[in-house]
Amino acid sequence: MQNVLLWLFYITSFYAFIPGLISRLFGFRVFRRGKKEEQAFALTFDDGPDPVYTPQLLDLLQRFDAKATFFVVGVNAEKHPAILRRIHDEGHLIGIHNYVHKSNWFMRPATVRKQILCTEQIIREVTGDRAAYYRPPWGIVNLFDFAKSNGRRIVLWSSMFGDWRVRTGVDRLTRRMLQKLRGGEIMLLHDCGRTLGANADAPQNMLVALERVLIEAGRRGLRSVRIDELAGGAVEMNATHSEGWFKKVIVRSWLLYERAFHTLFRLEPANPQEPMLHFRRRKYKGQPVDFADGVSLVKGDDVLELHFDNERLYQIGSTAKTPMHVAIQMIRSVEKQLPDLAARLAADSQLEKVKAVYGVSMINRGAEKLGFMVRDLPSGLFASSSKLYLRLLLSVIHPSGQERLKRRSDVLVPKLIVMPVSVLTGRFLKNDSVGSGMTLNDHPLPEHPEEMGMGTASAQTVNSSTSTIA
Structure with missing residues (x-):
């Protein structure tokens, strides 16, 4: 025994605990925050695309001329290629969030690799572009995620707000997001509520709160940009700071x-x-x-x-x-x-x-x-x-x-x-x-x-x- x-x-x-610790707490080999002095922040959306909420989200982003990064679940992208194509055509960045929403802690390295490659193939077939960014579900990495990146950059986040729960409510969600609204921030949000632990209607609250945040961002002179734009100077900052x-x-x-x-x-x-x-x-x-x-x-x-x-x-x-x-x-x-x-x-x-x-x-x-x-x-x-x-x-x-x-x-x-x-x-x-x-x-x-x-x-x-x- x-x-x-x-x-x-x-x-x-x-396999799991130490890699997760050093990535989540110390940002080792992951991108989780840009420069605070930037006049830009990144909106990132996980778990979609969703046939109900993702189109509404794209309409909202278009109104404010905001760009975002969508970490898509392969099985959802496969079901809704038209939405995936629209995300790409409107200038947003598409990243990988595994083929199914399952933790890397509970999958063998070969299984994780298969999940990533399958999702990347779906993205490439629809958009013609290769997905260069990856966010593991729940931000959980294993040892081989570091060793076998294949040129993809792992992206985590600097703030999340509980937007996957309906009980968080619009007002509380708005307050939480406004408290983190600043340069260099990577905000984690969800445009789909059909994963484990989420509420199906939760994205509706997110959309209302996000509109308020984008209005305030415009007042402060802050822009919402894609991860690849925000990541431009992050490596140098992390190395020196x-x-x-x-x-x-x-x-x-x-x-x-x-x-x-x-x-x-x-x-x-x-x-x-x-x-x-x-x-x-x-x-x-x-x-x-x-x-x-x-x-x-x-x-x-x-x-x-x-x-x-x-x-x-x-x-x-x-x-x-x-x-x-x-x-x-x-x-x-x-x-x-x-x-x-x-x-x-x-x-x-x-x-x-x-x-x-x-x-x-x-x-x-x-x-x-x-x-x-x-x-x-x-x-x-x-x-x-x-x-x-x-x-x-x-x-x-x-x-x-x-x-x-x-x-x-x-x-x-x-x-x-x-x-x-x-x-x-x-x-x-x-x-x-x-x-x-x-x-x-x-x-x-x-x-x-x-x-x-x-x-x-x-x-x-x-x-x-x-x-x-x-």
Whole structure:
């Protein structure tokens, strides 16, 4: 049961939770707001086209010379090609909202891709244009939405108003929209009320409120424009304006997530006073590993699964001045914890059957210097998802993450690291007052310390919650 729970936690985190968090909260690889100093905002409409309300909406937009973006559901567009053609002919932008209104969290990557391609084909056949913008239903993205964009830009929003519910009412909806009426805003509205959780008549209230908003927008000198026009300078703005707070907020969120992981799976620190390494006892589930003494680690053996304390690792990375400084601190910190781990193994009778300590990490050369064996992960879902996920987070957290990935993509790969208990206790178990059997001078730094996988805070910040082999 625990293994099932563990896998559910991993799959949910890798595939849905973390991608959704960093896109919705931090705007990673999505467009969700333009420049506030713009004299333009974007009206976006989801779930249509609708045979009753979309034509009324188009009439309203035409009266005010307003342009908008329609994220259409493929099955609706297929039923109403004349309305889709009118949207295009009147100068509005058409984007994709899947073929059916279903969350990407509950579909396989191949299914999501099929939904997008099918909707794009419908749009192309009717309008002759390719759909370059995509909004997943409910704004929910999965891991592969980032990796397989195929040139399409994911668009979310900066404000929504509950216009899909009739009980919101015209007056309240108007107030909410006027409060957000400003330059750079991306407003989420709906021209169809036939999706899950919506009221069929709700778009009628939206149309009345929108007319009031467009009148006020004209008074303020604000224009309603298409997403592609609003997005013109957004990338530059996001890159220059958000780097400092972006990194702080996303790291803080990741550390909160890690604490939840540690609590859920009852990880113990090797040294409670100075937690760097955490562990838990479990049965080994991976492929056999042969040790130098002729002993093999096989499925069912007791092992200690290692996890790094990302908060401590982030502190090291954020205070270090050079990659060499990072590497030295990392080696010393890990080396200092291994004697504590060896002592825990020697003193705890419940751990006497543990055969090895292991984990999955971006550490490679550095780990070998400490006595670990390094092995490639067997190909499969876990290996590929871990690799993609770790690189995704590295590109978010590290200020030059994309450059690092291009320059040293062969090094930034998660690997299995294993150390037999006999090696751990033989090299690191303290004897009386002698201290550890190794010092930093016993294992010199690699020629390129940044290639250890420990050379930046981000490389370790993304380590902890993937340090499991199931």
